[in-house]
Amino acid sequence: MAEEADAAMTDPVTDDSATPATPRSGSATSGRAAVGAAMVEPVPAARTGSGGGLDARPEDSGAGPGDSRRILLLVARREVTARLRSRAFQVTTVLFVVAIAASVLILNAVGGSSSTRTVAVAAADGRQASAIVAAARSLDTEVRIRTVTDAAAGRAAVLDGDADAFVRLTAAGGGYQVSVKEDLADSLASVLTVAARQAALEGQITTLGGDPATVGRAIATAGVDVDTLRPAAHRDGARLALGLLSGGLIYIALLTFGPQVAQGVIEEKSSRVVELLLAVVRPWQLMAGKVAGIGVVALGQLLLIGVVGVGLGLGTGELDLPAGIAVGKVAVALLWFLLGFSMYALLFAAAGALVSRQEDAAGVTSPMIAAILIPYVLGISVLPASPDSGLINVLAMIPLFAPILMPMLIGIGSVALWQVLLSLALTLTLIAVLVWLAGRVYGNAVKRSGTRVSIRDALGGT
Amino acid sequence: MGDGRLVIDGVSKRYGEVVALDALSFEVRAGELFGFVGSNGAGKTTAMRIVLGVLAADAGEVRYDGVPLDLAMRRRIGYMPEERGLYPRMKVAEQLGYLAQLHGLGPVAARRAVANWIERLGVADRRDDEVQKLSLGNQQRVQLAAALVHDPAVLVLDEPFSGLDPVAVDVMSEVLRERRAAGVPVVFSSHQLELVERLCDRVGIVRAGRMVACGPVEQLRAGGRGLLVVDAPQAGADWAGGLDGVRVRGREGSATLLELAEGVDDQAVLRAAMATGPVREFRHRRPSLVELFRDVVSNSDATPGAAAPHTGAETGTSAGLVEPTSTASSESTVTPSGGRSWPRRRMPR
CATH class of the missing domain: 3.40.190.10 (Periplasmic binding protein-like II)
Structure with missing residues (x-):
């Protein structure tokens, strides 16, 4: 009897098909009666693995890279499904698309x-x-x-x-x-x-x-010959609008989806499900999967809005740009969104891990909210009047501001290539630092429930 | 290797100045139901969280099948945390499927396992409801399903019976017995000692982070200081008060409950009783688990020293599938010195 029990021990998880064959079938059997049923089936399969369960694991259940990918994919997929199901997301997406389409069409109708x-x-x-x-x-x-x-x-x-x-x-x-x-x-x-x-x-x-x-000919040829002493770069309304609009959409997306990362982390902490998850998933996998999942949803929403907006704009002729340039600008804007989201999502995830209740979220996320708000407000208030403002050009170099200001400047066309590349390099560097920093803070703080964890404690170690 | 035992070996944990676990050791054999009891804050939850790797131990290690637990192995543990946790806004079946897949099941196997367990635990008709819309009892059932859905090789359940109605308690007990029968080492904590006594093959009582008693229930009861029940209807209220080495612990109807000090001759007590008139009942009663527990936990100067020396307990008892009464032949780790007075035994630190 004891030997059989030992054999039945051997990892039933290994064999997917054998899994449900174990004793559940006899639903209302008493403990004693279930013994027989439980013993019979798994034994032959279990025999393959010399009694010890460890060598009979499926190939990807270890902690290898394949397993990591599988876990990340699972976590990210759950996030995507959860967001897509959320009523708020569905409503805002529809509203966004309708608003963009309507404004293009109304402009067209009026014009x-x-x-x-x-x-x-x-x-x-x-x-x-x-x-x-x-x-x-x-x-x-x-x-x-x-x-x-x-x-x-x-x-x-x-x-x-x-x-x-x-x-x-x-x-x-x-x-x-x-x-x-x-x-x-x-x-x-x-x-x-x-x-x-x-x-x-x-x-x-x-x-x-x-x-x-x-x-008539004489009159037609007479005109004014203008000699421009300091020529201004060519500006046009369509470029300014496209620049401000892409910066504005990135701003809205960061402000919508960034805090959702923090909320998601806090939800897992406050519902204590994190305890169950961390027994099988490493903290960084949980964080990375969440950030990736929400990022994919956010990117999808922006892409939809961009495609509808630019498509309608080009179709109606309201967007007076060559199609190639318009698409290029949208692609650049999406790239900057991705970079911005990576930075902010990591910060929001780390911040969320510090608290255990949704009510405390505002206290830890406000610095990020401010960092998103400042460049947007400066951008839309300064750029329409002076599109080549030196202040904005300098601020766009700062990684946390760049994702909103750079698309505006690139849209307008008032930024040099070296500035874009420098800003890009700085941003990528900060992302690398944040991956390490946020991973550390998150990993140390997410297991602690109750009071708010100080950043010093979270950085310090276990 | 290959014995399928879960071994907690000298695990220590301190939070700042507070010692949560002090070289805690015990083991759960394959096909054994192990009851983990102790008062609040004794360290049960901390120990379980360390087993699951949610918490890192300061010292000691946890082994399964002779190998220290790693992440891959921990995926094969079924865990029910003390503070229940599920995604409140996720549907029951989806949630269980997700957890099963995180534990290593493929999508098809996960779906099948989920269908089986929600049927078994009586929440099949709520499969597409969000967890937060379920009653507390049903949430508990889903939580249990979450611990079982990946067909775990080890079960670690923190207070699985708290908050369950009697029907659910029966379902839970049946499931635990069945897992035991399948050869799974099952450890669970509970404050419902009658339940633990009825269900468990072995019990460990933990106090202040140390195992103070560990062994088969029957053996613990046999080893504990019992009471002498004497029913002498015509005796006065304090007939036994004057006897040497005898303490009156209470009355049950006309019977008197006596506690005898070591070496006191019970026949002398019987003679004293008979001197007062007829004696209807005279018997030794083993302490219940509740009484044992009270003794251990309330007795603050009983410095515990009798942690489970699993090394000594390895002498191959068949354990597992037999009823608790038969296991009584295996050793209890409570009374290494053979004394009957373990709760009062003093050990120099």
Whole structure:
């Protein structure tokens, strides 16, 4: 009996298929009756391993690198599933995407109605068409000409909404007769006024015996030649917007997902599940898996927002950049987010390990929150007015600020390559230091429950 | 090698000035239910956490099967921490599957094991509920399932019976017996001493970080100072008060409970009783585990010295599967000097 018991001892875990075959099948058997059932099945399998359980382990159950990868993957996958299931995450993701899509589409709708106008012109007034287009070009307004057969067709086009206005020369020849449905848009009124004056001028030149075409050429070639003494770099609104937007999104993502790392650590401490986990998982595996899992979710969310935003922006023409550059900027922004998240997530994980209750989280995470907030606030308040601010350029060198400021500067285009590379190197160095530091603090503090662990204790050792 | 024993060997732990464990030693054999008792703060939880590697010992080591425990081996331990811990917002089946996989099971085997255990422990209909939505009793069942789901080679359970209703206590007892029958060394701590007495093959009583008594329940009881029960209905209230070396410990109905000092002749007591009139009952009663425990724990100057010398206990008892009464033949480590008065024995430090 004793010998059989010994044999049955041998690692039933080894053989996956044998595992559930052990005694559970007989659910309500008394202890005594279960003996028989328990003994019978595992014995043959168990015999293979000379009685001692240790040599019969599955190949990856040791503490080798393969095992580490498996554990990390398990931990990270749990984090991903937990985040994706969370109602808050689902709602914010949908809101983000809707907000980005809506703002691009609204911009497009508003801009679209003001920029392109359709003017109906009777075939008989063909010359006016080119005059109107020329006037529109000089005023930076887009006007399309729709040629109609006669006045009746022109009015019908306006009433049907096919044209914004129908234009005829007045009988006197000194201006336009314009028919609109309700009112004449300001931009179109300016265009038509310029064109009408041009028409009147040409009429007068003809009357005086001159050639309107010659006069027109002479006027067109006369201009102002500007000599720029200190040229400013080319700026445009789209780049500034893209820069600020990517910096802003990284800011929001860091502020959303960073504290979630701390929360996750505290949840494991406060629910005491960490006790169960640390019996089978090394502390660094638990920390790294959590950071990786939450990082993947955050990156996915940003990627989704980026793809929707840039895709719609390019599609509607609202984002006035070559597609390659826009995609490149998004990729750079995502890279900076990854770097920033690595730094902050490690800090948040270490901070979370110091306390045992969610209520105490604010006390340990506020320094990181401040470090995320400061560059964002400075960036959005300084950069729109002075995109090449020296202050921001210097602050962007600081690793903890770089993930928010660098994407802004890179988007705008007001930073030198060496600055980017230097900042990148500093950031990577800090990440390496933090991996060691946070791992140490986390490993020492996460097992201690109850009062807040001081950083000195956590760094000191066991 | 190969004996499947869990050996705690001279484990010490101090927190600053406080000594939590002082060279604590005991062993749990394959197929043995070991009850770990002691008052609050005696060091039970600390010892279990050290076994699981959640806490590092200052000295000593823990071996299974003759080999010091490492992480890979600890994955084969089923552990129920004193402060229950599960992810509150994770679903029951998912949570158990996750823990099973962390312990080394493949996904398919994990799913099957989970299905088996939640069925067995009566929480199958809650498999897709979040743990925090379960009643405390059901959370306990899930916690037990978490300790068992990877078919552990060793079970270490800290207060597994606390907070269980009587039905759950029965289920838990049955599961523990069954694991014992499968040859698993099972150690659990409890304050429910009647339960420990009924269930365990051997018991260890720990006080202030040291093992003060360790052995089969029957043997501990036999070794402990028993009481003499004398029922002499016509005797006066203090008929025994004047006898030399005899202390009156209480009354049960008309019977008097007497404690005899070493060397006192019980026949003299019987004669004294008969002198008062008829004697209906005269018997020695072994102390219950509760009485033993009180004796050990309340007696502050009983300097403990009788830790479990597992080296001496290795002389191959069949242990394991036999009922506690039969194991009584194996040695108790309480009374190395053979004296019956272990709770009062003084040992020079």
